[in-house]
Amino acid sequence: MRIFITGASGYFGGVLTEHLISAGHTVEALARSDRAAARVAELGATPVAGGLADTAVLHEAAARNDAVVHAAVDYGDPAMQDVEQPALDALLTGLADGRPFVYTSTGLVYPDTKGRPVTEDEEVSEQTARQPHKYLGERRVLAATNLAATVIRAGLIYGRGGSAMLQGLIAGARAQGVATYVGDGRNIWSTVHVDDLAALYAAVLTGGEGGGMGGGIVNAATRTGMAFREMVEAVATLTGTHTASLSLDQATQLFGDLAHMLAGSTPLDPSRAERLYGWKPAGPSLVEDVTRGSYAAA
Known part of the structure; x- marks a missing residue:
């Protein structure tokens, strides 16, 4: 299969590109700089010069490939919605009818359910989503009924020493001498190893063991959630620091x-991914990876 990927020079996109090329697919990857182009070429993909604002480039790349994966995202950019919507229009209209389109979303589109597990049928809206622009991106993708469109809502991605959030927690603990959580830290987070997530994307693109194609919305997380405090304790072990609790008011002043x-608790139910694609996460747990795996090695 010929696949066009946005975000291939980033953390998850790079791992996904490795998986797809290892499986025998041909990958073209958007690259907005010489550095990004060198990175994707090193992975074995063909760089396509341009960024998300280059809608003609996106349209043409989608048109000449068999599938598209949109993995480029900047959760901290308040203008991301204004950039992403035209980019999605170009990609979705360029791809031929019936072809797979996979959109990278996040479990943060769900509201805080205070620990109640959520399936893909959970009601979400722009008003309740903790990442509203990803919710709006989902709506645009799922409206393209001529395509085999799948939205993947992932938990916290970790592994290979990456993840902006984990790296931030580790850097903060080293700088401050303390790793912090909010309240009692018992709020549950869903997580997914980066290689397991890449394996799910590959299965979505090809149908997987379960024969699924165009699965609508799919949660991606291990079955066992973890308390945020556990994550912070692992960071403290790695950095040789101690942990401390912040009140919500203190945390709000800081963050x-x-x-x-950080204080939210919305565990993701991955049953649909398991059923449609035979997905079986096999990576080490986040605590194992932080304390004894790739983060410790880094």
């Missing part, structure tokens, strides 16, 4: 709106 996200 702004991010504090409420």
Whole structure:
């Protein structure tokens, strides 16, 4: 299969590109800089010069490939919605009818359910989503009924020493001498190893063991969630620091709106991914990877 990927020079996109090329697919990858082009070429993909604002480039790349994976995202950019919507229009209209399109979303489109597990049927909206622009991106993709469109809502991605959030927690603990959580830290987070997530994308693109194609919305997370405090304790072990609790008010003063996200608790139910694609996550747990695996090695 010929696959066009946005975000291939990034953390998850790079791992996904490795998986797809190892499986025998041909990959073209958007590259907005010489550095990004060198990175994707090193992975074995063909660089396509341009960024998400280059809609003609996106349209043409989608038209000459068999499938598209949109993995480029900047959760911290307030203008991301204004950039992403035209980019999605170009990609979706360029891809031929019936072809697979996979959109990278996040479990943060769900509201905080205070620990109640959520399936893909959970009601979400722009008003309740903790990442509204990803919700709007999902709506645009799922409206393309001429394509085999799949939206993947992933938990916290970790592994291979990556993840902006984990790296931030580790850097913060080293700088401050303490690793912090909010309240009692018992709020549950869903996580997924980067290689397991890449394996799910590959299965979605080809139908997987379960024969699924165009699965609508799919949660991607291991079955066992983890308390945020466990994550922080692993970071403290790695950095040789101690842990401390912050009140929500203290956390808000330090982190702004991010504090409420850190304190949220919305476990993802991955049953649909398991059923449609025979998906079986096999990577080490986040605690194992942080304390004894790729993060410790780094």
